[in-house]
Amino acid sequence: MKQKPEAYEDIPGTWVFDAQRARIGYRLNEFLYSLMKAENRKEFLADERSYLMKFAMTEEQREAVMKRNWNKLLELGAVSYALAKLSFTDGKTYQFMASQMTNMTEKEYVEMMVAGGRSPNGWRTKQERGES
Amino acid sequence: MAKIIAGVGTSHTPAIGAAIDLGKTKEPYWAPLFKGYEPAKQWMAETKPDVVIMVYNDHVNAFDFKIIPTFGLGCGDEFKIADEGWGARPVPSVQGYPELASHMIQSLVLDEFDMTIVNEMQVDHGLTTPMSLMFGQPKEWPCRVIPLAVNVIQYPAATGHRCFMLGKAIRRAVETWNEDLKVVIFGTGGMSHQIQGPRAGLVNREFDTNFLDGLSKDPDRLAKIPPLEYLREAGAEAIELVMWLIMRGALGEKAREVYRFYHIPASSTAVGTIILESES
Numbered sequence: 001m002k003q004k005p006e007a008y009e010d011i012p013g014t015w016v017f018d019a020q021r022a023r024i025g026y027r028l029n030e031f032l033y034s035l036m037k038a039e040n041r042k043e044f045l046a047d048e049r050s051y052l053m054k055f056a057m058t059e060e061q062r063e064a065v066m067k068r069n070w071n072k073l074l075e076l077g078a079v080s081y082a083l084a085k086l087s088f089t090d091g092k093t094y095q096f097m098a099s100q101m102t103n104m105t106e107k108e109y110v111e112m113m114v115a116g117g118r119s120p121n122g123w124r125t126k127q128e129r130g131e132s
Numbered sequence: 133m134a135k136i137i138a139g140v141g142t143s144h145t146p147a148i149g150a151a152i153d154l155g156k157t158k159e160p161y162w163a164p165l166f167k168g169y170e171p172a173k174q175w176m177a178e179t180k181p182d183v184v185i186m187v188y189n190d191h192v193n194a195f196d197f198k199i200i201p202t203f204g205l206g207c208g209d210e211f212k213i214a215d216e217g218w219g220a221r222p223v224p225s226v227q228g229y230p231e232l233a234s235h236m237i238q239s240l241v242l243d244e245f246d247m248t249i250v251n252e253m254q255v256d257h258g259l260t261t262p263m264s265l266m267f268g269q270p271k272e273w274p275c276r277v278i279p280l281a282v283n284v285i286q287y288p289a290a291t292g293h294r295c296f297m298l299g300k301a302i303r304r305a306v307e308t309w310n311e312d313l314k315v316v317i318f319g320t321g322g323m324s325h326q327i328q329g330p331r332a333g334l335v336n337r338e339f340d341t342n343f344l345d346g347l348s349k350d351p352d353r354l355a356k357i358p359p360l361e362y363l364r365e366a367g368a369e370a371i372e373l374v375m376w377l378i379m380r381g382a383l384g385e386k387a388r389e390v391y392r393f394y395h396i397p398a399s400s401t402a403v404g405t406i407i408l409e410s411e412s
Contacts, residue, residue, distance in 0.1 A: 007360050008287075008359075008360055008363050008364070011331070011363060011364050011368075012330070012331060013329045013330030013331030013332075014326065014328065014329045014331050014363070014368050015328065015329055016287050016363065016368060017285065017286055017287055018286070018287040018288070019286065019287070022197070022286045026197060029192075029197055030196075030197065033192060033196055033197075035217060036193075036215065036216065036217040071329060071330065074328055074329055079192070079285060079286075080327050080328040080369075081191045081192055081285065082192060083328075084217075085217045088217055088218060094147075094327070094399060094400070095399060095400065098327060098328075098332040098333065098400055101328065101329055101330060101332050102329075102330050102331075102332050102333060103330065109332075109333065112333055113333055113396070113397040113399070113400060114161075114397060116335070116337070116396050116397075117324075117333050117334065117335030117396055117397055117400075117402065118326075118331065118332075118333040118334045118335065119334075119336075120334055120336050120339075120364075120365055120366075123331050123334060124364055124365070125364075
């Protein structure tokens, strides 16, 4: 990458959907948005790989879709609103997907939110979490 | 003369719209939230605006990734409700005001804001959830609606300062429309929330409280909050709050807070609402 690292890349646990990420995720997001149509959801679920081959995304992106590796998909340019369509296709909720991103059960995640959510303390910089 | 008399700030979380549609508003999870919106709804019923300018964001339903307008003003006469993948919400279509919207376009572009003219689009939960929260479940919406779709999905959104200035230009545009109209402007989205990655679920009550306070006390300070501060302090999706600054800019120099409500959570979001009456 020729671009200097952006200041927001220092925020832990977050993949900002910026212009570069939007660029690499363009076809991936196109696939995710195709799931807004019932007939496409049905076709995808019947044979995921064949359906994914219709979109000119990378093999790494296809693998991450099939594994429902949500955080990997964010890193590879999926936007969270589009990812939600995949979770709904699976008959799951947004909160289920969010709980998987945070390595919690859905129940634990919902309980955390009801108790006031995640505090920003300890989550502002990668440095304070000992991440590079 | 047309006049923007008041502004409404409110979250537009899709789960809130779904709770209304599915009749869950009395359930323990939702009841406190809807109770908190009752006085706001009452205010709206008494205020009876002729026109609402709805500042919201599309969630890649009307605009896919092919074209992403930073500011898109709806100039059509009707906006149908989008099917976001689980069926369109059972709410009425939105009636626009093409005459006023077209006037706004001319005024705003000459005021040096490069607006995108949107003659046809469907509207999603970003617009319909605030309508349901403030107007309930009527067969037809009681006023015309001019949608202003703002890109907050692909970083960077327009800065808070730019949004604040756009709000001021919207006020000038409306005030040069020669018809007696009561206009209420909405700024929607937020408040603090993050719905992606291991940091999902982040909310920041202190940030939100300062933001709500600042809308009446010191909007110039809010307009200076840089994008990074929203992301770091209040979550990746809290950048939506810049849309509240368009609303605030459109109220003129002074605005009086008449109602506020804050609640955690709706799904992954800290929900806030505020009503500000213009004193300019």
